Amino acid sequence: MENLKEDSMKMHNFSAGPSIMPAEVFEEASRAILEFNGGGMSLLEISHRSKPFQDVMDEAHALVYELMGLSDDYKVVFLTGGASTQFFQVPMNLLNDGEKALYLETGVWASRAIKEAKFFGNPIIAGSSREANFNFIPKDLNIDPEARYMHITSNNTIYGTQQHWWPDVAMPLVCDMSSDIFSREFPLEKFGLIYAGAQKNMGAAGTTLVVVRKDMLGHVNRTLPTMIDYRTHIDNGSMYNTPPVFPIYVSMLVMRWIKKMGGVKAMEDINEAKAKILYDEIDRNPLFKGTTAVEDRSRMNVCFVMEDPSKEEAFMNLAKANGISGIKGHRSVGGFRASIYNAMPQSSIQVLVDLMRDFEQTNG
Numbered sequence: 001m002e003n004l005k006e007d008s009m010k011m012h013n014f015s016a017g018p019s020i021m022p023a024e025v026f027e028e029a030s031r032a033i034l035e036f037n038g039g040g041m042s043l044l045e046i047s048h049r050s051k052p053f054q055d056v057m058d059e060a061h062a063l064v065y066e067l068m069g070l071s072d073d074y075k076v077v078f079l080t081g082g083a084s085t086q087f088f089q090v091p092m093n094l095l096n097d098g099e100k101a102l103y104l105e106t107g108v109w110a111s112r113a114i115k116e117a118k119f120f121g122n123p124i125i126a127g128s129s130r131e132a133n134f135n136f137i138p139k140d141l142n143i144d145p146e147a148r149y150m151h152i153t154s155n156n157t158i159y160g161t162q163q164h165w166w167p168d169v170a171m172p173l174v175c176d177m178s179s180d181i182f183s184r185e186f187p188l189e190k191f192g193l194i195y196a197g198a199q200k201n202m203g204a205a206g207t208t209l210v211v212v213r214k215d216m217l218g219h220v221n222r223t224l225p226t227m228i229d230y231r232t233h234i235d236n237g238s239m240y241n242t243p244p245v246f247p248i249y250v251s252m253l254v255m256r257w258i259k260k261m262g263g264v265k266a267m268e269d270i271n272e273a274k275a276k277i278l279y280d281e282i283d284r285n286p287l288f289k290g291t292t293a294v295e296d297r298s299r300m301n302v303c304f305v306m307e308d309p310s311k312e313e314a315f316m317n318l319a320k321a322n323g324i325s326g327i328k329g330h331r332s333v334g335g336f337r338a339s340i341y342n343a344m345p346q347s348s349i350q351v352l353v354d355l356m357r358d359f360e361q362t363n364g
C-alpha cells in the first residue's frame with residue numbers, strides 16, 4: 001500500500017478543493033481504515049462513543065485550541081453540511097428577525113451567505129466588488145454601527161483575493177475561512193465566529209469546523225431546531241448525533257502535521273515564500289498576467305491568465321503532460337488557478353514555474 005501511494009504522488013495537485021493533503025496523512029488515514037489503533041477493526045466500524053474514537057475527537061478539539069491559541073471563551077465544534085450550511089446557520093443563531101448584520105461581498109460564496117442571511121435577518125452590504133468580477137477586496141466600507149456582526153470571507157477561493165487587513169469595526173467579525181484556515185495568524189480578539197469546510201486546507205470533505213465565542217450565543221429569540229443550535233453541539237462535544245468520523249479523523253491528522261511543521265506561524269512563513277515564487281514569475285513572464293489587484297493577492301489560490309488567450313490551451317496541455325493537475329481557472333474567471341494550500345510543496349510550484357519559463361522560450 002505504501003508503494004501504491006508513492007507511485008501516485010508523482011502528480012502535482014493544484015486543485016482548489018477537495019485538494020492536496022500531506023502524503024503522510026493519506027498513509028495514516030489509509031491504515032486506519034484497514035485497522036485502527038491495533039484494535040483489529042476499522043476506524044469506520046467502531047462506535048463513535050468508543051474510547052479510541054473519543055480520543056480522536058478530544059485531540060481534534062484540543063489541536064484547534066492549540067493551533068489558533070484559543071482561550072476558554074471560544075467553543076469548538078465539528079459539524080456537517082459544509083460551509084454552505086453555515087451561510088444560514090450563522091444568521092439563525094446570531095440574528096433576530098430584521099436585525100442588521102454587515103456583509104462584505106467579495107465573491108460568490110459571500111453572495112450566497114448574504115442570500116441566506118436574508119431569511120433570518122437584515123444583511124447590509126458594507127462593500128462589494130461585484131462590478132469588477134470580484135477581482136479586488138473593497139476598502140471603502142459603509143459601516144452601520146447598529147449591525148450585530150460583520151461577515152467577511154478571509155480568502156476568495158474562486159477569484160484569488162484574500163483579506164490582508166481586518167475591518168476596523170466595533171462589532172465582532174464572523175468569518176468564512178474555508179480556504180485559508182490554519183494558513184496564517186490573525187487577530188483572534190476581533191472574531192466572534194469562524195467557520196471552515198474542511199476540504200480546502202484542513203482535511204477531507206464531510207466536516208465543517210466552527211469556532212464561536214460563547215457570548216455570541218443565546219441572543220436570538222426564535223426557536224432553533226436542535227441540530228441547528230450551536231449550543232447542542234457545544235454541550236455534547238460535537239457528538240450529539242453520529243459525527244462524520246472519518247473526515248474528523250483526517251482533520252485531526254492534518255492538524256497534527258501542522259503542529260509538527262511548527263504551527264500556524266511557520267505555515268504562514270512557508271506560504272508567503274511559496275506564493276512569492278509563483279507571483280514573481282507571473283509578473284516577470286511577459287506571456288502571463290495576474291487577474292486580481294496586486295495588494296489583495298491570495299497566498300492560497302493564485303489566479304492568472306495569458307496575455308494571448310489563444311495560447312492557454314497549449315500551456316494547459318504542457319502542464320498536463322508534466323503531471324500538473326487542477327490548474328484550470330474557475331469558469332467565472334477563466335485562465336488558470338493554482339491552489340497552493342499548506343500541503344503543497346515548494347518543489348511542485350517550482351515545476352509549474354519552470355514550465356512557464358519553458359513555454360516562454362518556445363512560444364514567446
Ligand SMILES: *Cc1c(COP(=O)(O)O)cnc(C)c1O
Pocket residue numbers: 017081082083084085109153155156157176177178179197198200
Ligand atoms: C468551497 C468554499 C465554500 C463552500 O464550501 P462547502 O463546504 O462546499 O459548502 C464556502 N466558502 C468558501 C470560501 C469556499 O472556498
